[in-house]
Amino acid sequence: MKFTNGYWMIRDGVEALYAREAYELSADAAAEQLNVLAPTSVVRGRYDTLNLPTFDVDITSPAEGVIRVRAAHWLGATEYPGFPLNADEPGNRDYVSVAAHGNGDGEVGVNGADVTLTTGGLTAKVVKGSPWNLTFLGEDGKVLTKSEGKSLARFKLGVESNVTAQPVGEFGVTMDGSARDESDVFTAIQLHLGVGENVYGLGERFGAYVKNGQTVDIWNEDGGTASEQGYKDVPFYMTSNGYGILVNNRGHVSFEIGSENTEAVQFSVPGEGLDFCVIYGPTPKQILDRYTKLVGRPANVPAWSYGLWLTTSFTTKYDEQTINSFIDGMAERDIPLAAFHYDCYWMREFHWCDFEWDKRFFGDIESTLKRLHEDKGLHICAWINPYIGQRGDMFKEGRDKGYLVKKANGEVWQTDFWQAGMGLVDFTNPEAREWFKGKVKKLLHQGVDAIKTDFGERIPRDVVWYDGSPKLSMHNWYTQLYNQTVFEAIEETYGKGNACLYARSATVGGQQQPVHWGGDCESTFNGMAQSLRAGLSLTSSGFGFWSHDIGGFEGAFPDPAVYKRWVAFGLLGSHSRLHGSTVYRVPWLFDEEDKKNGVELVPGQTAVDVARKFTKLKLELMPYVYETGLKPHINGTPVMRSMFVEFPDDQTCRTLDRQYMFGPNFLVAPVFTYSGEVSYYLPEGVWTNWLTGEKAQGGVWRNEVHGYDSIPLWVRDGSVIVTNPGETKPDRVYGTDALVSVFLTDAESAEAVVSEIDGSSVTFTARRTPAGVEVSSSDGRAFSARLGADGEIVKAESGTVVL
Structure with a gap:
């Protein structure tokens, strides 16, 4: 503002x-x-x-x-509520x-x-x-x-401002008209920016990763991925100067990042007071450690959730036969699935969200889900939202018990936007929370393992909340109460460490209830790049896990080239889901589209081949992925992180937003072109290409051309990477029959801890000796080892081998 x-x-x-x-x-x-x-x-x-x-x-x-x-x-x-600290x-x-x-x-x-x-x-x-x-x-x-x-200020808007051309009545206005506030008074402060100081974070933002020069309103909206709006607005940022800032206000916070005063970040809130925290690092990881300790660490997620998810997509028509054709089709093509997701239409139209399966298509759902669990080895996710359409019985129940948000006159607040006559669950009411939990638990007892908590952004401004919360303080905070309620229901059913959401909206605190995905992205290379920028911003804001719709969500029929490039990108992240709007996202449909358009189907380059290759690659990497996934709960370091977060002292890395680090050891540079051309930066040091075995000296930019079955994927020197070659499941015993790949070109030693699902662990250590590189396991177990990504594999029967 x-x-x-x-x-x-x-x-x-x-x-x-x-x-x-x-x-x-x-x-x-x-x-x-x-x-x-x-x-x-x-x-x-x-x-x-x-x-x-x-x-x-x-x-x-x-x-x-x-x-x-x-x-x-x-x-x-009036004091505007802050976040639990x-x-x-x-x-x-x-x-x-x-x-x-x-x-x-x-x-x-x-x-x-x-x-x-x-x-x-x-x-x-x-x-x-x-x-x-x-x-x-x-x-x-x-x-x-x-x-x-002149940096700490109180601003009062006049009776009418010719800047906004809007009168100040019940609501004040922002100076650019982008959001309304419940006050005509604002308190603001400007914090100085040094020369060359960059600003990062502020939640899931689809513009440039570096926020300098931007105006950012912390006001959750369902705005897609090609706008300045965000589904997950977080009033926290960190800078390249070694500190972070949390504005402790649940409502609308407006940031001017070098965009009003080019020498400062200004943030303003409605009302007569301002509350913020300065969080010292000095490194980005130390900032995230202290920040997530202050506002809550991400929970651990179940191991199965790292595998490939497939969905019904959104407006497609599906029933049990259709679903089985997808699941069987993936198995026939040797593409391992870990989870299947039922999107909106598992419920009857006009009934969302009443938690009742549409009996026209799913008559005996308990038996169906049992077969998917036991015969197919799948976990199940189901879509919900907090909006209750009046057609279903759940609306009448919520209305009669007072569990729906009300207007000032005592009537239930309703709208026809999304579902006809829908109401909104009032999660500030403890009884309403338990009521909603009960609906979720019913689903879980039927055989559902995870819940996709969609929406949560369209929260009205002119309603009365059960607990008396200031009206607009609930707009962003609502999503936290919603997601927390559902997450608790899953934890209470399956236990801590076994709960998993697939959530779209969030604010401060939301990182405690993973996983979050990036919303409704376009099925284009631009949509893919926007999604990556959003993920980098979100994981720089305390969120440890992040996902996105592989292939893009919007679009009549996504371009097969975009789909294949997105598959490689999407399977080199914490969570991987094939999902779309009007078209199923099974890979053979994209090969059929290419064939229809006269595109030659080259072996190894088809959508089926690409999906198989990168799905199996991720499953092989599960010892590394699972270990990396434990870190957000321990110290707030995200699974996927920007180059700046991993290499804060490398000036080149401070602005990069088309590549990222997948954990501490893998560098990934997605391909955003039809031609396969990609330009990316390797930081200082020796790097080894995981797919080809090529070694390269860093501190340079590289320009390459990649086929669909390839992506720049590099391992930094001083790494020990433990894998499970040929694995088809994400949840196995990772340290058994493991392959240990050692990268010691300049480094003298390195180690890798492999944690198991049961809490046990084993450490594999590599060190240089006069005889060569000695590799050992901490408990004497057998394993195989090699030097680099393509070296000769040697079996270590006694728990030690020299390469």
């Missing part, structure tokens, strides 16, 4: 108050707190204190390496120190005196006097960012 007219002036219809000086400072060591009184003009004498608005600023530390700032103009105004109890924490330098403890009265709060290498410092100042420093004394001069 922009409030200024250029650098010097305020926009018409806007009144501004700026903090002008740090007038009173106090440091309370016992409470581990700083307090600053910041008047909105410089105080030269007592007479200046009359009729003078001020900001009251509290500075505390909720956790090690995290500093929280709460600034308010009026302390009695895992804060440590204050007092007796050896990682927090408070100091005052001036006239002793307590209030600091001399201009030039200062107060500081230090925690985990991060320091907040305020110097008494003019101009207003709040500086954040790293452990080496380096300035990370600062609020200085």
Whole structure:
């Protein structure tokens, strides 16, 4: 939201108050707190204190390496709720120190005196006097960012602004008209950006991975993947300067990232106060570690969920016979499936979402799901949403029990947008949550293993919530209550570590309930690239797992070339799902389309061949994938991460958004062209191509042409990669009959931990010796080993071998 007219002036219809000086400072060591009184003009004498608005600023530390700032103009105004924070109890924490330098403890009265709060290498410092100042420093004394001069502000919109051309009535307006807020008053702050400092995160965003120059509204919308809107808006960002920022507000937060003041990130919220946390790294992984510890770690996901998922697609017609033809067709073509997903039309039209199988097509669903489990070895997922169409019995039940969101006059809020006469479950009502959980558990008891929680973004502004939540604070927060409710139902049924969602919408906290997918993408190379950018942004925002619709969702019949390139990309990520809108996504249909269009079906290059190759490749990599997938729960490091997150000191990596790291060891560069041309960057060091065995020195750009059966897939030096060659299931004992591939060109030693589903583990270690490279298992088990990706395979019968 922009409030200024250029650098010097305020926009018409806007009144501004700026903090002008740090007038009173106090440091309370016992409470581990700083307090600053910041008047909105410089105080030269007592007479200046009359009729003078001020900001009251509290500075505390909720956790090690995290500093929280709460600034308010009026302390009695409505407080907008923040997110649940895992804060440590204050007092007796050896990682927090408070100091005052001036006239002793307590209030600091001399201009030039200062107060500081230090925690985990991060320091907040305020110097008494003019101009207003709040500086954040790293452990080496380096300035990370600062609020200085005209940077802490309270803006009031006039009765009418000729900028917005909209009157301020019940709702205020943003300055660009992109969203409405429940206030005509906003509090904002600008945090300085250094020269060359890049900004990342802010949830799932489909534009450029580097956010500099963008305006971002944290306001979940169902806007597709080719717009500035997002399904998963997260008011958290981190920068290349070693820190992250969480704006602790569930409602609408507006960011101007070098787009109003080119030297700063500005964020504003409705109301008279602002609450944010500065989170120190200094590395991106350390920032994510502290951030996810503060707002909640991602849960572990079941091993089976890493396999290939196939769906019915959205508006296609299907019944048990159709579904069996897909499942059997994949098996006949030797493409292993791990999960099958029933999309919307497992329920009758106009009845969504009533949790009742459409008996016209699924008469004995318990027997059907049992056969899919026992005979086909599949796990089952079913689609739901929180919108209750009035045609189903569930609407009447929810209406009569008061479980649906209401209007101010007491009527149930309804709309015809999506499902005729639909209502909305009020998840702020504990009884409504248990009621909805019961519906989910009924599905699970029928044989469903996972739930796709679609939607959750279309939340009305003009309704009354059971718990009295401020109206617009629920727009983004609703999805968290929705997904949390469903996730709890699965955990309570199958146990922790066995719960899996496939969720579209999210906000802060949503990372605790994986997995999330990227929404309705176009079936084009642009849609594929947009999806990757969104995934990089989301995983830079605390989300450990991410997926997308392989082949794209929209489009009459996706181009087979796009489909095949997307298959290779989609199976080199945490979760892999074939899904679309009007066309089934089984690969042989794309070969039939090519044949119909006169395209020669070259062996190895067909959609069936490509799907088989990359599905089996991922299954072979499961020891690596599963181990990598445990890290989000331990330290917040995502499975798929940007080049910046993995190589923050490499300047070239800071802007890359067409390639990524799949775990710590694999570099993937998807192909976004019909020709197979791809340009990508290898960071410094020695790299080995996993598919060809080629070795290359990094620090260079590479330009290549790839067939459909190939993709740039490189392993960094100093890696030990454990695989299960020929595996067809994602959930096996990974350390048994394993192949250990060792990459030690420059490195002297390396190791790989292989964790099992039962919690046990084995470590494979490789080290250089005068005799060669010695490879061993920590428990003496047998395995096979090789040097590189194509070396001679040697059996280690006694648990040790020299290569």
